Amino acid sequence: MKRDWTAYDSAKQSMYIRDEYRCRHCHSKVGLTPHHMQWRSAGGQDTLDNLITLCIQCHDRVHDGLLEIEWGPLGGDGPVKFIRKAGYR
Numbered sequence: 001m002k003r004d005w006t007a008y009d010s011a012k013q014s015m016y017i018r019d020e021y022r023c024r025h026c027h028s029k030v031g032l033t034p035h036h037m038q039w040r041s042a043g044g045q046d047t048l049d050n051l052i053t054l055c056i057q058c059h060d061r062v063h064d065g066l067l068e069i070e071w072g073p074l075g076g077d078g079p080v081k082f083i084r085k086a087g088y089r
């Protein structure tokens with residue numbers, strides 16, 4: 001499937017507004033990047049309900065398997081659970 005960059009841009013914009021331009025884990029306001037809850041490599045979509053704002057440090061930890069994110073019942077609109085794995089620093 002061809003990636004729709006316009007749709008991705010607007011989903012990212014909505015994500016930053018929803019997350020108040022802060023990392024959802026450490027609340028940093030610098031180095032923000034979108035993370036796909038379901039990774040794109042696993043078929044995750046560029047939609048608001050699959051995106052979460054992280055800073056680059058937290059984002060690296062997620063991709064290194066040191067931090068796991070679980071949506072709560074409200075998805076990105078509600079509290080999100082972060083699980084620190086062995087080796088987290």
Ligand SMILES: [Zn+2]
Pocket residue numbers: 023024025026027028054055056057058059
């Ligand atoms: Zn962070």
Ligand SMILES: [Zn+2]
Pocket residue numbers: 034035036059062063
């Ligand atoms: Zn990511």
